[in-house]
Amino acid sequence: MKLEGVDVKAVSKTFGGKAGAFERLLGRTPRGLRAVRDVSFSISRGEVLGLVGESGCGKSTLARVIGGLLEPTGGDIAFRGVKPRLQMVFQDPFSSLNGRWRVDDIIAEPIRTHRLRPKGEVAGRVAELLEQVGLSPADGVKYPQAFSGGQRQRISIARALAGEPDFLILDEPTSALDVSVQAQILNLLRDLQSRLGLTSLFITHNLSVVRLMADRVGVMYLGELVELASADDIFTNPKHPYTRLLIDAAPDLDPIDRTLHPIPGELPDPSRPPSGCSFRTRCPYAQPLCAETPPPLRWEAAREVRCHFDLTPKSLSVPA
Amino acid sequence: MMEQPLLSVRHLSIGLSRQGTQLPVLNDVSFDVAPGEVLGVVGESGAGKSVAGAAIIDLLVPPLRRTAGEIALRGDRLDLMSPRQMHRVRGKRVGFIFQDPMTSLNPVLSIGKQLKDTMRTHLRLGSSELHGRALDWVTRVGLPNPERILKAAPHELSGGQRQRIVIALALCAEPEIVIADEPTTALDVSVQAQMLDLMRLLHKETGTAMVLITHDLGVVAKMADRVAVFYAGRLIEIASTRALFQSPRHPYTAGLIGATPAPDGQGGMQVVAIPGAMPGVDALPPGCAFHPRCPRAQADCRTVVPPLVVLGTGEAACLHPLPERTAA
Ligand SMILES: Nc1ncnc2c1ncn2[C@@H]1O[C@H](COP(=O)(O)OP(=O)(O)OP(=O)(O)O)[C@@H](O)[C@H]1O
Ligand SMILES: Nc1ncnc2c1ncn2[C@@H]1O[C@H](COP(=O)(O)OP(=O)(O)OP(=O)(O)O)[C@@H](O)[C@H]1O
Ligand code: SF4
Ligand SMILES: [Mg+2]
Numbered sequence: 074m075k076l077e078g079v080d081v082k083a084v085s086k087t088f089g090g091k092a093g094a095f096e097r098l099l100g101r102t103p104r105g106l107r108a109v110r111d112v113s114f115s116i117s118r119g120e121v122l123g124l125v126g127e128s129g130c131g132k133s134t135l136a137r138v139i140g141g142l143l144e145p146t147g148g149d150i151a152f153r154g155v156k157p158r159l160q161m162v163f164q165d166p167f168s169s170l171n172g173r174w175r176v177d178d179i180i181a182e183p184i185r186t187h188r189l190r191p192k193g194e195v196a197g198r199v200a201e202l203l204e205q206v207g208l209s210p211a212d213g214v215k216y217p218q219a220f221s222g223g224q225r226q227r228i229s230i231a232r233a234l235a236g237e238p239d240f241l242i243l244d245e246p247t248s249a250l251d252v253s254v255q256a257q258i259l260n261l262l263r264d265l266q267s268r269l270g271l272t273s274l275f276i277t278h279n280l281s282v283v284r285l286m287a288d289r290v291g292v293m294y295l296g297e298l299v300e301l302a303s304a305d306d307i308f309t310n311p312k313h314p315y316t317r318l319l320i321d322a323a324p325d326l327d328p329i330d331r332t333l334h335p336i337p338g339e340l341p342d343p344s345r346p347p348s349g350c351s352f353r354t355r356c357p358y359a360q361p362l363c364a365e366t367p368p369p370l371r372w373e374a375a376r377e378v379r380c381h382f383d384l385t386p387k388s389l390s391v392p393a
Numbered sequence: 394m395m396e397q398p399l400l401s402v403r404h405l406s407i408g409l410s411r412q413g414t415q416l417p418v419l420n421d422v423s424f425d426v427a428p429g430e431v432l433g434v435v436g437e438s439g440a441g442k443s444v445a446g447a448a449i450i451d452l453l454v455p456p457l458r459r460t461a462g463e464i465a466l467r468g469d470r471l472d473l474m475s476p477r478q479m480h481r482v483r484g485k486r487v488g489f490i491f492q493d494p495m496t497s498l499n500p501v502l503s504i505g506k507q508l509k510d511t512m513r514t515h516l517r518l519g520s521s522e523l524h525g526r527a528l529d530w531v532t533r534v535g536l537p538n539p540e541r542i543l544k545a546a547p548h549e550l551s552g553g554q555r556q557r558i559v560i561a562l563a564l565c566a567e568p569e570i571v572i573a574d575e576p577t578t579a580l581d582v583s584v585q586a587q588m589l590d591l592m593r594l595l596h597k598e599t600g601t602a603m604v605l606i607t608h609d610l611g612v613v614a615k616m617a618d619r620v621a622v623f624y625a626g627r628l629i630e631i632a633s634t635r636a637l638f639q640s641p642r643h644p645y646t647a648g649l650i651g652a653t654p655a656p657d658g659q660g661g662m663q664v665v666a667i668p669g670a671m672p673g674v675d676a677l678p679p680g681c682a683f684h685p686r687c688p689r690a691q692a693d694c695r696t697v698v699p700p701l702v703v704l705g706t707g708e709a710a711c712l713h714p715l716p717e718r719t720a721a
């Protein structure tokens with residue numbers, strides 16, 4: 074049996090909000106922080122789903138809920154087919170590896186825990202994984218401190234692959250790396266992806282990176298999924314104003330057209346989201362309706378958009 | 394080339410003392426900044442961008458030390474000044490903006506007090522005038538409700554708001570040049586674009602020159618007049634922004650541009666990795682420091698340190714530079 078897909082169903086995660094003894098005494102309920110609000114999507118087998126959004130929009134929280142590290146406050150995660158072997162790769166290659174363990178022991182750990190190989194074959198498998206991520210089998214005897222950030226991220230990836238995952242969650246795997254090293258890791262991941270056909274969730278705040286890596290892309294804002302479509306559609310024909318503004322906000326490498334396209338305003342306090350549409354306080358297209366009614370998620374062909382209006386994306390630009 | 398440089402850095406070298414030996418962290422770096430010019434400084438982590446910036450304003454602390462070089466601001470030799478004289482230059486003639494706003498802000502003083510103190514120290518202004526100017530700066534950096542902001546403490550502001558105040562603090566004493574070290578790196582793309590827009594607007598209004606240190610090529614593409622590329626403690630290419638992106642001459646510059654994920658014009662997305670990693674200061678290879686990773690390296694690259702030489706409209710330090718690519 075194989076993993077057929079992952080269904081994220083109406084998942085919510087609220088931090089805090091439960092009254093402690095002191096608050097109960099005062100008859101108060103503290104305001105919870107709704108880090109993830111009613112998010113649903115599916116990832117099919119072999120697919121890379123990308124998640125983008127600004128810092129604090131709930132990407133990591135959602136990843137940890139899907140990865141089983143956090144209990145959701147609402148909704149659930151269903152795995153079609155089998156309960157998958159799941160591995161995660163995190164942003165920080167410095168804190169995510171145990172500095173007291175040798176690299177070969179770090180990589181062997183998931184093999185031993187899940188008894189994936191007979192004892193006599195573990196060392197050979199570790200050597201093979203080290204080569205697969207572009208390190209040498211001789212590196213196994215060293216400790217993580219002996220490696221650069223990019224090399225450590227290779228070790229994290231080798232460890233994740235050692236668990237023979239059917240499902241891989243990558244949370245900002247290259248955000249701490251220099252572009253030249255990032256390019257190496259992205260190419261490595263793409264290569265592994267196509268050879269192993271991994272089902273994965275790829276989280277980043279870098280739109281160019283997600284475009285390179287993902288088949289479909291979900292855009293999050295203040296805990297909500299505001300748009301979900303194929304990577305091509307997201308980038309060539311975004312339907313949600315936030316998606317459009319986010320794409321334009323990242324400076325490209327064109328030194329001739331030097332216009333900058335900032336998104337006006339700032340991210341609201343996530344514990345006090347605006348009424349109606351979460352994005353309305355920064356949206357150049359907001360109407361009175363947007364403050365009154367939260368827009369429902371609309372389906373359009375293979376795309377989902379959370380906006381009241383049908384905006385022609387070409388005409389969308391920030392008013393000067 | 395340039396008439397009268399505002400800032401002139403000549404043969405700057407910086408050493409790192411470790412167990413009695415000096416490791417070269419920056420090696421014989423020279424560049425000029427013209428009045429009103431924005432010079433972008435790029436390169437990967439550890440290339441020496443920040444130590445170069447810190448050396449200009451004499452903020453190097455042991456184990457780092459300037460081992461050679463001359464630094465002149467409108468002909469005034471900063472490298473010969475006493476710490477007291479330098480103290481007066483910092484803030485007044487040279488402003489600075491760092492990545493973490495909290496290194497520039499005093500956490501216990503109100504925003505208003507910090508702005509006024511800075512202007513009182515460097516500009517001769519009376520109290521009433523100071524208040525008006527402080528209000529004006531808060532408004533200019535795009536913050537709503539300036540009276541409230543002046544009374545606020547740094548922790549009461551968001552990260553983006555704090556960085557706006559840091560920009561105001563750097564500019565309020567009307568410096569001749571600002572050193573900005575990764576001013577937008579900690580910010581989200583949306584806020585980053587706001588901050589760059591603001592810096593550009595203020596740059597137009599005040600005419601202050603800027604050294605903009607960043608590892609983000611997109612930022613220099615939009616902001617810089619010229620770009621200096623650092624690799625392993627050396628300046629390896631310097632050219633106008635347009636020339637640098639259109640026709641990089643040093644293989645490392647070309648590699649850096651190719652490794653940055655960006656739309657390729659046909660709506661696709663590509664990255665080409667540079668193999669290997671930049672060597673640390675304690676493991677510099679002989680010859681050109683880039684040779685172990687360089688696709689154009691020849692035998693001489695392993696022994697000869699390439700000097701920075703004029704190439705077309707810019708300069709590059711490479712024995713086998715890329716041919717000039719002319720715009721189609
Ligand atoms: N353990 C926690 N307790 C309380 N609040 C939390 C906790 N973890 C996250 N949060 C809050 O939940 C919100 C979402 O955080 P999350 O880390 O998921 O965002 P993110 O999209 O991953 O951001 P980044 O891009 O910065 O990693 C934030 O407002 C954050 O402060
Ligand atoms: N206080 C210090 N002690 C020891 N070494 C240092 C210190 N500061 C910098 N270095 C070393 O000097 C070299 C240049 O560092 P620098 O901070 O200038 O790099 P950078 O180009 O600014 O990199 P980044 O993009 O990471 O900011 C690096 O090898 C670094 O390890
Ligand atoms: S000098 Fe040689 S090794 Fe160095 S960049 Fe030029 S071609 Fe490459
Ligand atoms: Mg996160």
Ligand SMILES: [Mg+2]
Nearest residue numbers: 442443444574
């Ligand atoms: Mg630096």
